[in-house]
Amino acid sequence: MKFKSKALLTAGFMTLASLGATTAQAVDLTMYYPVAVGGPVTKIIDEMVQGFQKENPDIKIEAVYAGNYTDTMTKAMTAMKGGQPPQLSVLFSTDLFTLMDEQAIVPIDELAGSDGKEWLNSFYPAFMENGQVGGKTWSVPFQRSTIVLYYNKDAFKEAGLDPEKPPATWAEMAEVSKKLVKKDASGNVTRWGVEIPSTGYGYWMLQALAIENGQKLMNEAGNKTFFNEKKTVEALQYWVDLAAKDGVMPKGAVEWGTLRTDFLEGKTAMMWHTTGNLTAVKEGAKFNFGVAMLPAKEQRGSPTGGGNFYVFKSATPEQQKAAVKFIRWMTAPERAADWSIKTGYVAVTPAAYETETMKAYVKGFPQAIVARDQLKHAVAELSVHDNGRIYKIVNDAVQAAVTGSQSPQEALESAQKQSERVLSRYK
Amino acid sequence: MVAAVMSDAAPSAAKRRTWTTSINAWLLLLPAIVLLATFTHYPILATLYHSFFSLGRSGPAEFIGLDNYRYMLDDDVFWQVLRNNFIFAIATVPTSIALALLMAVWVDKKIVGRSFLRLAFFTPTVLPMIAVANIWLFFYTPDYGLLDQFLRFLGFAGHNWLGDPATVMSCLAVMVVWKEAGFFMIFYLAALQTIPPELKEAASVEGASRWYFFRRVTLPLLMPTTLFISINALINSFKLVDQLVIMTKGGPNNASSLLLYYIYEVAFNFWDTTYAATLTVTLITILAAVALTKFVYLDRRIHYQ
Numbered sequence: 001m002k003f004k005s006k007a008l009l010t011a012g013f014m015t016l017a018s019l020g021a022t023t024a025q026a027v028d029l030t031m032y033y034p035v036a037v038g039g040p041v042t043k044i045i046d047e048m049v050q051g052f053q054k055e056n057p058d059i060k061i062e063a064v065y066a067g068n069y070t071d072t073m074t075k076a077m078t079a080m081k082g083g084q085p086p087q088l089s090v091l092f093s094t095d096l097f098t099l100m101d102e103q104a105i106v107p108i109d110e111l112a113g114s115d116g117k118e119w120l121n122s123f124y125p126a127f128m129e130n131g132q133v134g135g136k137t138w139s140v141p142f143q144r145s146t147i148v149l150y151y152n153k154d155a156f157k158e159a160g161l162d163p164e165k166p167p168a169t170w171a172e173m174a175e176v177s178k179k180l181v182k183k184d185a186s187g188n189v190t191r192w193g194v195e196i197p198s199t200g201y202g203y204w205m206l207q208a209l210a211i212e213n214g215q216k217l218m219n220e221a222g223n224k225t226f227f228n229e230k231k232t233v234e235a236l237q238y239w240v241d242l243a244a245k246d247g248v249m250p251k252g253a254v255e256w257g258t259l260r261t262d263f264l265e266g267k268t269a270m271m272w273h274t275t276g277n278l279t280a281v282k283e284g285a286k287f288n289f290g291v292a293m294l295p296a297k298e299q300r301g302s303p304t305g306g307g308n309f310y311v312f313k314s315a316t317p318e319q320q321k322a323a324v325k326f327i328r329w330m331t332a333p334e335r336a337a338d339w340s341i342k343t344g345y346v347a348v349t350p351a352a353y354e355t356e357t358m359k360a361y362v363k364g365f366p367q368a369i370v371a372r373d374q375l376k377h378a379v380a381e382l383s384v385h386d387n388g389r390i391y392k393i394v395n396d397a398v399q400a401a402v403t404g405s406q407s408p409q410e411a412l413e414s415a416q417k418q419s420e421r422v423l424s425r426y427k
Numbered sequence: 428m429v430a431a432v433m434s435d436a437a438p439s440a441a442k443r444r445t446w447t448t449s450i451n452a453w454l455l456l457l458p459a460i461v462l463l464a465t466f467t468h469y470p471i472l473a474t475l476y477h478s479f480f481s482l483g484r485s486g487p488a489e490f491i492g493l494d495n496y497r498y499m500l501d502d503d504v505f506w507q508v509l510r511n512n513f514i515f516a517i518a519t520v521p522t523s524i525a526l527a528l529l530m531a532v533w534v535d536k537k538i539v540g541r542s543f544l545r546l547a548f549f550t551p552t553v554l555p556m557i558a559v560a561n562i563w564l565f566f567y568t569p570d571y572g573l574l575d576q577f578l579r580f581l582g583f584a585g586h587n588w589l590g591d592p593a594t595v596m597s598c599l600a601v602m603v604v605w606k607e608a609g610f611f612m613i614f615y616l617a618a619l620q621t622i623p624p625e626l627k628e629a630a631s632v633e634g635a636s637r638w639y640f641f642r643r644v645t646l647p648l649l650m651p652t653t654l655f656i657s658i659n660a661l662i663n664s665f666k667l668v669d670q671l672v673i674m675t676k677g678g679p680n681n682a683s684s685l686l687l688y689y690i691y692e693v694a695f696n697f698w699d700t701t702y703a704a705t706l707t708v709t710l711i712t713i714l715a716a717v718a719l720t721k722f723v724y725l726d727r728r729i730h731y732q
Contacts (some may be wrong), residue, residue, distance in 0.1 A: 074695045102698065188584045199590075199678060250569065252590030253679040258568065267570055389697040396504075399679035403592050406680075414503075 026060040027322040029315075032079075033063060033090040034072035034307060037343065038260055038280030044342050052329050059322045068200075069307065070388070073098075080104055080314070087315035088323040090142055093130035093308040094383035097222045100138065101385060105310045107136040111324045119328065122349050129380035131308055133222075139308035140327050141348040143339075145274040146302040146371045146378050147208050149173075149295065150281060153288035155180055155191065155269040166292035170212070170238055173270075173295045177248035180269035193248030194270040195263075196239060200256035202398035203391050204305055205272060207382050208294055209235035211301035222384040223426040227394065228409075228416035236408035238297075240401050252403050260284075274305060275371035278344025282365070291367035293374045300377040306345065337361075346371045384419075385426040393418045471711060477704040488701070495705040505706065507681050508689040511596065515685060516664040518600040519607065524656055526608040528649070531615030532641075545616070552610040560673035563602045564589075567674075589675055592682035599670060599683055607663065611656045618652040619645070650729050658721045662714055686710055 035041045042065045049063045066072040069092045076089050085104070099105045112119055120128070120137050131139035153163035159179045167173035177193025184190050196205050207217050215231035218224065226232060243249040263271045264284045272294065281289065294302050309327045311320050329335065336352035339345060341361050352358055353372065362369050384390050397415035400406040406414070478495055480488045499505050534545045551559065566573045567588040575585035588598050622645060630640045668688040671677050677684030677692070684692075687710065694703035 070696060077698060078695065098698070186582060186584075188579065199676070250587055250590075252569075252587035255590065262570075265571065386697065389699070392692065392696065395678075396680045403590065403679045403682075405592050405682075 026058050027318050029059065029061045029088060029319060029323055029326065030086040031061055031063050031088050031090070031326075032066040032072050032076050032086050034066060034069045036068055036306075037274060037276040037345075039277075039283065039343060041343060044339070048330060048335065048339070052326055055329070056325065059326065061326060073388070077102065077104070080312070085312050085314050087319045088309060088311050088327070090307040091310055092387075093127075093139060093141070093144070093304070093306060094381050094387055096130060096133065096138055096383060097385045098387050099310060100133070104312060104314075105138055106313045106320065107138050108140055108311060108324060108327075109137050111311065111320050112328075113324075122351060123331075124346075124348060124350065124375055126304055126375045126378045126380075127346075127348055130304065130383055139310050140331060142307055142309050142327075142331065143276060143343070143345045144304055144306040144308075144348055145276045145345050146304055146374045147204065147272055147294055148275045148278075148302070148371050148374065149270060149292045150263060150273060151270040151290050151292065152263070152266065153290050155266070155287075159269075163288070163290065166290055167295050168292075169295050170297045174242065174246050174248065177242070177270065178246060181248055189250075191266060192250055192262075192268040193246075194242065194272070195249055195254050195259055195268040196242070196272045197256040197259045198253045198398050198402045199395075201305075201395075203382055203394035204303060206232070206236060206239070206394060206398050207303045207379075208272070208301065209239055209297075211303065211379050212294065212297045212299060213238075214298040216379065217382050218384050223423045225384060225390065225416065225419045225423070227397070227412045227419060233408050233412050235297075236398065236401050236412060239398075240404075240408055243402065244404065253399055254402075276306060276343055276345045278368065278371075279342060280344070282344075282367075289367075291370045293370060293377070300374070302374055302378055303381040304375075304378050305381050340368070344368070344371075346375065384423065386422050389422050390419055393422070474704045474707050474711075477701050478708050480701050482699055482701050495702055498702065499705055499709065504681055504684075504689065508677075508684045508686050511682070511684060512665060512686045514596060515600060515603075516661055518596070519603050519664055520657060520660040522600075523604045523608040523611060523660055524653065526604065527611035527656065528615055528653075530608065530612045531619055534612075535616060535619045548612055549609045551606045551608075552613075554606070556606070556667065556669035557673060559602065559606055560670040563598075563670075564674050567598055589683075590679055592679055595675060595679065595683045599674065602670065603664075603667065607660065611660065614652050614656055615649065618649050622648050654721065654725055654729055658717065661717055665710065665714060686713075 033045060045063050045065075049061050053059065053061065064086070066075040072089065073091055073095055076086055076091065079085050080102075091099070109116055109120070120140075123141055127141035127144045128137070131137055131141065149166060151166050156163040156176075161176060161179060167176045173194060180191065180193040181189060182191035198205070210217055210232045213231045213235045215226060215229055215235065217226055217232065243251045259268075259271055259273060260277055260281060262268050263273075264281065264286075266287070275291075278291065293300055309323075309330070311323045311327075315323065330339075331348055333347075333349055333351040333355050334357070336347040336349055337355045337358040340347035340352065341357065347353060347358065353362070353369075382390070382394070393415050397406075397411040400411040400414075401408045479490060479492060481491045481494070482488065530548050534541055534548065538544075569575055569587040569590065570585050572588075574588065579585060586594065589595050626644055627640065630644060635643075665685070665687060668685050668691070671683060671685065671688045675683045677688050681689075686706070690703050690706045690710065693699050693706060
């Protein structure tokens with residue numbers, strides 16, 4: 001008996017002690033994040049998280065790599081529906097409407113404190129576009145990009161082209177590509193002129209071409225798309241013709257994931273890809289390469305792209321505050337500069353480009369500034385309600401066209417019809 | 428499965444069962460029933476129930492009757508993945524069965540290195556589909572993939588195998604046959620070893636040729652196994668979609684997408700859970716029809732020893 005009460009007492013003390021410990025203990029946060037580019041990104045994130053925890057011992061962050069953007073969204077949403085959502089996540093900036101429709105996230109403005117407004121105004125406006133709806137800011141830019149043209153300077157020289165003069169218009173790009181195509185004795189192509197990836201992010205590439213042709217793809221309310229407009233069709237036609245008519249791009253779908261390898265192996269002289277891949281290309285290239293803004297038809301242009309920080313609604317107020325603290329730390333000028341240098345993503349604030357590290361880096365590697373300069377031509381990435389479904393519809397249309405199973409006109413008519421059906425719910 | 432059918436053959440035994448034995452039997456069955464009810468029957472009914480409701484993304488979920496089913500019949504992608512699935516089944520099931528039989532007959536003989544051959548044929552089955560898909564992805568990669576390198580060596584042009592709607596399905600079918608055939612071979616091998624050697628002796632006394640013996644004796648005796656394998660292969664062709672996640676994501680333009688993969692996309696990329704439930708009900712109906720055909724119709728027509 002005596003023994004039993006003693007044991008109970010001890011247990012009681014232990015519970016008390018552990019209770020005391022939790023109140024004084026760190027706020028625990030779980031963050032999911034995606035990786036869509038090459039290079040040791042998970043290691044970079046882990047180092048940044050450790051740096052933050054060293055300065056803020058009262059906050060503990062578990063950063064979980066969750067696959068590509070779609071996988072990460074799937075994981076976050078499944079966790080949420082299963083009752084254990086993360087407290088913050090890096091997700092597609094364009095998943096905003098879906099996350100709002102699912103009532104998953106909270107606006108950042110109120111959480112950011114008294115100087116919050118000033119902080120949110122310090123970002124590039126082009127990157128804020130995808131995160132602001134109805135006068136509120138729902139997400140904070142982090143790994144943001146634009147599409148750029150990577151080109152192999154050595155191949156340009158070999159083909160008798162000026163390596164300092166990348167193509168500036170659609171017509172020029174087609175012309176230059178013809179000169180860059182190389183064939184072996186039996187007529188098989190050993191080097192293509194240009195490759196635009198059509199798997200994974202086909203909608204993104206189509207949007208770039210449409211913007212350059214002077215056509216936007218969606219309205220601001222996110223419930224209307226413009227896929228079957230004449231200029232969108234022209235954009236897709238140009239893309240298809242690069243393979244079908246000009247013979248400068250491989251026929252069929254061009255794989256997003258292996259395109260960087262194609263470029264590094266010299267299988268293609270130019271590629272359209274996210275600037276997020278810049279550092280991986282720089283590390284891997286055994287030749288001189290250049291980076292240029294995408295060529296223009298009516299105008300220059302690229303959609304922005306990439307991921308933003310979101311804070312989840314189900315987190316406790318302390319967790320939400322801690323999450324915003326972490327986000328502010330991650331996007332501070334020095335960190336943004338460091339992140340940009342290590343990956344190639346565009347640093348999200350102008351202040352980052354004023355830091356000494358960034359200035360020195362850009363001086364030695366001017367390619368790093370191209371994507372940022374392109375921002376003045378950039379447009380918000382395609383983002384509508386039921387985004388996952390719309391992306392699939394557009395990607396299917398792009399693939400139908402590049403594989404030749406439908407004409408661009410047919411493919412986009414069908415995409416528009418399907419989108420209208422999906423979006424009719426949100427009007 | 429064969430054993431269950433055989434015990435049915437003695438119906439008079441059931442009448443003699445007393446109360447106690449039947450309670451005893453139910454108690455013994457209870458753990459299995461509980462597990463099946465919780466993880467199979469209840470989810471099926473819940474899926475059916477949800478398929479009659481709206482998504483309720485903006486507002487509460489409402490009963491909408493057959494609207495989801497009407498949407499499905501109007502959905503081009505649904506028809507395409509269904510067609511793909513049947514093509515995929517027709518391409519993989521007979522081929523893998525024929526190949527399995529061929530391999531089994533071969534390694535059933537007393538030849539040198541028999542164990543090694545058996546092991547070699549069975550290896551693809553042991554590998555996880557994800558690993559297999561990653562290996563084959565490299566085979567099919569345009570330009571520097573194994574297949575293209577080989578073709579180039581012979582002087583042919585390369586091809587974008589998985590990026591072309593005309594070839595992507597065949598490429599996946601070849602891989603799945605390669606992976607599945609070894610597994611089915613094991614069943615044939617077991618069945619071949621149950622065929623009594625006297626039959627062979629009798630046949631040779633009668634002067635039957637080897638081909639005649641195979642056609643008139645071996646093949647009919649293998650029929651129960653063939654049925655079992657074909658049902659399994661058919662169900663597998665609807666169940667196996669791991670390779671799509673790695674190799675094509677159902678592309679290009681849904682050319683390689685299968686019904687189950689489409690359900691995954693609808694449920695976990697589009698978050699349209701009620702439509703996913705509708706598609707799932709359709710898939711279950713198809714599979715149930717296959718199973719019923721086996722139990723009700725085919726079993727009566729097959730000769731069991």
